[in-house]
């Protein structure tokens with residue numbers, strides 16, 4: 044299964060994302076689960092959150108937003 048990385052503009056908290064490094068506003072996204080087996084056993088709740096990664100399509104800088112819902 045092949046998934047293409049489609050870059051585009053994204054809004055977070057009402058603002059269009061802009062790369063702090065190269066000023067590009069084209070990002071592609073991926074979701075990362077924050078949990079690890081060790082963390083889960085220790086009962087650390089925030090460790091089970093997922094995070095949205097926005098990867099700059101120009102320079103590769105990664106912005107992380109932890110999903111708190």
Ligand SMILES: [Zn+2]
Nearest residue numbers: 062065099102
């Ligand atoms: Zn960049």
